[in-house]
Amino acid sequence: MKRYYSSVLIICLLAAAVTAVSCDDNNLDDGSNSQVTKSSKTYTDALNTSGALNVMTFNILWDKVTTGDKQWSYRRPSLVNLLNRHNPDIIGVQEAFFNQARYIANEIDYKYFGFGMNDGLSETEYPDRYQSLNPIFYNPNRVILLDKGVFWYSSESSYPNIGFSKGTTDPYNRMCVWGKFKENDESGQTFYVFNTHWSTAEESRKKGAVLLLSKIQEIAGENALVICTGDFNSDPERDESYSIITDANTPLHLVNTKTICSQKPVGPDFTASGFVVDSRTDGWEVDHIFVRNIETCTAHKVITDYEGDNYPSDHWPVLSIIEFK
Numbered sequence: 001m002k003r004y005y006s007s008v009l010i011i012c013l014l015a016a017a018v019t020a021v022s023c024d025d026n027n028l029d030d031g032s033n034s035q036v037t038k039s040s041k042t043y044t045d046a047l048n049t050s051g052a053l054n055v056m057t058f059n060i061l062w063d064k065v066t067t068g069d070k071q072w073s074y075r076r077p078s079l080v081n082l083l084n085r086h087n088p089d090i091i092g093v094q095e096a097f098f099n100q101a102r103y104i105a106n107e108i109d110y111k112y113f114g115f116g117m118n119d120g121l122s123e124t125e126y127p128d129r130y131q132s133l134n135p136i137f138y139n140p141n142r143v144i145l146l147d148k149g150v151f152w153y154s155s156e157s158s159y160p161n162i163g164f165s166k167g168t169t170d171p172y173n174r175m176c177v178w179g180k181f182k183e184n185d186e187s188g189q190t191f192y193v194f195n196t197h198w199s200t201a202e203e204s205r206k207k208g209a210v211l212l213l214s215k216i217q218e219i220a221g222e223n224a225l226v227i228c229t230g231d232f233n234s235d236p237e238r239d240e241s242y243s244i245i246t247d248a249n250t251p252l253h254l255v256n257t258k259t260i261c262s263q264k265p266v267g268p269d270f271t272a273s274g275f276v277v278d279s280r281t282d283g284w285e286v287d288h289i290f291v292r293n294i295e296t297c298t299a300h301k302v303i304t305d306y307e308g309d310n311y312p313s314d315h316w317p318v319l320s321i322i323e324f325k
Contacts, residue, residue, distance in 0.1 A: 038277075039307040044299075044319060046087035050185050051324045052298075053142070055257075056088035057229035057287050058317035059197070060104075061275075062095040062132060069310050070275065072100060079312035080107040082305050086319055090181075091137040092195030092229025092289075098127055101135045112137040115150040117173045120160045134177045136195045146190070147180040151215055153199070153208040164208055168201035176212065176230075178219060189324045191225035192216075198232045198241070205234055205241035213245060216292070217252050225324060226292040228254055231315060235284040245290070254290035257297040257320035267302030271318060273311045289320045296323040 047054055060079060063072040083091070083104070093101070096114070101123065105112045114123050114133030121127035123135065138145065153174040154163020160173050176196040183189050194216060198205045212228070220226055234242040236256070245254045258265050271287040274280030291297075299321040306312070 038309065039305075041081075041085060041305050041307075042301075042303060044086040044088075044301075044321075047089065047142070047321070050183050050188050053089045053227075053322055054087055054319060055090045055092075055227055055229065055289055055322055056083075056086065056317050056319045057092045057094075057195075057231070057289050059094040059231040059287060059313060059315035060096055060100065061313040061315070063097045063100050064130070070314075075310070075312050076100075076103060076107075078305075078307035080104065081307065082303065082312055082317070083108050085305070086303060086317075088137075088319060089139045089142045090193055090227065090229075092193065093135050093137060094195070094197040094231040095132050096135050097131065098123065098129055098133060101133055101137075105137065108137075110137045111140050111145070113145070113148050113179065114177055115175070116160070117175055118160055120150070132197065134175060134195055134197055136177055136179050136193055138179075138181065140184070142184055143181045143188075144184050145179055146182055148178065149219070150175055150177050151211075152176075153204065153211055157211065157215070164204040164211075165199050165201060168199065168204050170199045170201045170204060172199070174199050174204070174208065176215065178215075180220075189225060191227060191324070192220040194226070194228040194230075196228070196230035196232070198230065198234060200233050202234075202239055202241060205232070205239065206244060209234075209241045209244035213250070213252055213254070216254075222252065223293060225294055226254075227294070227322070228290040228292075229288075231287050233286050234288075235286055238284065252292065254292050255294075257289045257291055257322060258300045260291075260295065261297040261300040261320070263299055265300040265302075267304055267316070269302075271302055271316050273304070273314055273316045275310055275314045277306050277309055277311060287315055287318050289318055291322060294322055294324060296325055297321065298323060
């Protein structure tokens with residue numbers, strides 16, 4: 001009799017354990033329709049007061065892959081879930097095609113704008129499908145868009161061209177999308193956001209660094225509050241291009257929010273994820289959030305959330321909480 005009751009008890013305990021695992025991560029992957037049972041999820045509180053913003057930069061990996069786990073249809077549920085958990089007010093996104101940008105905007109109920117890297121068309125002009133828009137997403141409950149624009153990294157910066165990447169191994173037209181915003185309340189601050197994706201060639205990046213500082217000065221002026229997000233392909237310990245824009249001897253230099261954060265930064269000291277969970281233990285720190293005329297950062301984190309065996313992208317998003325003083 002005791003053996004019978006022991007067997008029943010073991011069966012019940014096993015059933016309860018299986019049920020607990022299934023209920024804990026009950027998100028369905030719409031690419032495969034299989035249940036996700038492996039995940040790591042963190043959170044960032046939404047901000048409701050003026051004078052502070054959750055700012056994120058995120059290279060989401062463009063929708064070029066047609067087979068395997070890197071397909072957008074497999075990755076997009078976990079990517080959107082991540083955004084909803086971390087409540088960014090501003091998101092500078094790199095490598096987003098038109099269909100990806102629309103999907104994200106609809107799923108998180110944000111507004112966005114961007115321009116085609118090859119044709120220069122805005123999101124309202126139906127740009128070519130296979131090009132990055134370098135879009136900036138924003139929470140309309142928190143901020144209002146006042147103006148926007150784009151420039152290319154070239155001596156002819158007003159229209160799409162390969163510019164500084166000519167003669168290098170980088171075949172892409174590199175550009176920077178910018179927006180002028182105001183916090184959505186009567187006493188809210190006005191600020192600028194520049195979102196960029198630099199070249200993979202260092203010679204092109206160095207020229208781009210000089211142009212970026214010049215354009216920020218031209219567009220925003222000396223005293224404006226400036227946020228600059230991006231995949232810079234530039235590591236602080238490796239590249240001169242990083243030093244060009246952060247050199248304290250340059251009057252209009254930018255400051256990495258990580259270096260002024262009042263709390264210890266969270267997450268790895270590199271940002272290329274390797275895509276497969278736990279496949280990389282070191283690498284380059286190429287995704288950054290820079291500021292100018294903003295001196296306070298209360299949190300900085302490299303977000304390594306995942307659902308399933310892969311991260312949502314081959315880059316981890318970076319988030320900083322900044323305060324206007």
